[in-house]
Amino acid sequence: MARVVILGAGFGGLAAARRLRRRLPRGHEMVVVGEDDHFTFRPSLPWVVLGLESVELIVRPLRPALERLGVDFVHDVVESIDVFRRVVHLRRRRLPYDVLLVAMGADTDRAAVPGGERYGFPLLTPDQALKARQALAGALGEPVVVLLLEGTGHLTPAYELALTLARGDFRPPTRATGRGLAGRKGGAGRRAVFRVHVVTEELKPLERCGICVSRRMERELHRAGVTLHLDARAVAVGAGGVELADGRRIQAAVTFLFTPYLGQGAVLRSPGLGDGRGLIDTDWTQRSLVSQRVFAVGDATAFPGQKTGQIAEAQAAVAADAIVALLEGRPISRFYRPQVIGLLELGGGRGLFFRHAPVWDPRADIALAGRWPHLAKVAWARYFLTRYF
Ligand SMILES: Cc1cc2nc3c(=O)[nH]c(=O)nc-3n(C[C@H](O)[C@H](O)[C@H](O)COP(=O)(O)OP(=O)(O)OC[C@H]3O[C@@H](n4cnc5c(N)ncnc54)[C@H](O)[C@@H]3O)c2cc1C
Secondary structure (H helix, E strand, O other), rough: EEEEEOOOOOOOHHHHHHHHHHOOOOOOOOOOEEEEOOOEEHHHHHHHHHOOOOHHHHHEHHHHHHHHOOOOEEOOOEEEEOOOOOOEEEEEEEEOOOEEHHHOOEEEEEHHOOOOHEEOOOOOOOOHHHHHHHHHHOOHHHHHHHHEOEEEEEEEHHHHHHHHHHHOOOOOOOOOOOOOOOOOOOOOOOOOEEEEEEEEEOOOOOOOHHHHHHHHHHHHHHOOOOOOEOOEEEEEEEOOOOEEEOOOOEEEEEEEOOOEOOOOOHHOOOOOOOOOOOEEEEEEOOOEOOOEEEEEEEEEEEEOOOOOOOHHHHHHHHHHHHHHHHHHOOOOOOOOOOOOOEEEEEEOEEEEEEEEEOOHHHHHHHHHHHHHHHHHHHHHEEEEEOOOO
C-alpha cells in the first residue's frame, strides 16, 4: 500500500484529496500538508472589500473537513522536496512519499514595481481585503487605481473590483451591512461610487480570456465610466497614485496592486523540480516532467495563461485519476483539456459568464452578461464551501 502526499490545501489540493479518497482503497495512506490550518475562498475577497460578505463566512478550518474525508492533515510548512529520494522536508519533520501532488499555489512579486509594497493594496488574504476596505472608507469620492502588472494571474478579480467600485457596490463600514449579503445585492446600506482607473499592460482588457469576453469587458468598463489605460507600464506607486513609463501620473487615494506570479520558495529550493520561476512543468496528465511520481496542479504549474480555482480543480481531477492509474498499474488515459470557465462580477447585481478554450475549441468562446451570472457566482461560493466544509 502506498502513501500519497498532497502539498497544499487550496482549490487543487482539496479537490484532489476528495477524488483520491473516493477512488483509492482505504489501505492507501493519504496526507495533506498545509502551512495554513484554514482555507480562504479567495473569489469572495472582492465582496469583503465592498462590505457584501463577512470574513467568517469565507474562511473555514481544514482539519475537521479533511478528517471527515478520511485524510490526515499535517499543519506544517514545506521547506523543500527531494524528488530523487522521495522525501518532503517540512519545517518540523521529514515526510517520505510514494506519490506526490504539488498544489501549493503561487506567490506574487510585490516588489515588481517600486513603491508597490509600501503603497499598493494587494488582495490575496482576508486581512488585506479588510485593510483595503478601511482605506477605501477613508477615501470616499477620491479616485482609485486598479493596477495590473505584466504576469499577474489575477486578471478577473482586478476587473471585478474596478467595475463594482465604479458602479457603487461599496458599502461604507459605518453602516452595518450584515453577513453574506452578496446574494441579495447588499441590502439597504449607503453606497459609494468611485472614479476608477484601470492601468494594465494588456493591449485589450482580459485578452487572455478570449475575444468575446474582452470585447464585452471593454464595453462594460466604458459604460461604468472606468478609465482604461491599455499598454501602460507603471514605474512607481506612491501615496498619491501611480507613475507611468510615458511620464503620466494618475492620481489615486488607493491603488490596488495585482502583481506577477512567482513560484513558491519551497519549489525553488527543490533541485530539478521547478523552472527558473519556481513553477512546475507538467504534461497533459499533470505529471511533472522530472519525476514519474510527482504531479502538480493549479497555480503551482508552469502552464501558461490565466490561472483560476476552476482550472486548479479540473487539473486536480485529472491528476487524481492519473495517480489511481499509476497505483493500479494501468496506463494513464485522462488528459487535461485547457479551458477557462469564469463567473465575474460586473457590479450593480450583474455578472458575466464566460468560457474560453484556446487550444482545442477556439470557436466556442462565450461571454453572457446579466443578473443570473451574479446569482450563479453567489451560489457557486455557497456550494463550494458546503461541499468541502
Ligand atoms: C481576489 C481573488 C479573486 C479570485 N477569484 C476567482 C474566481 O472568481 N474564480 C476562480 O476560479 N478563481 C479565482 N481566483 C483564483 C484562485 O483563487 C486561484 O487560482 C486558486 O486559489 C488556485 O488554487 P491552488 O490550489 O493552485 O492554490 P491555492 O488555492 O493558492 O492553495 C495553495 C495551498 O498551498 C499552501 N501552501 C503554500 N505554500 C506552502 C508551503 N511552503 N508549505 C505548506 N503549504 C503551503 C497554502 O497554504 C494553500 O493551502 C481569485 C484569486 C484572487 C486572489
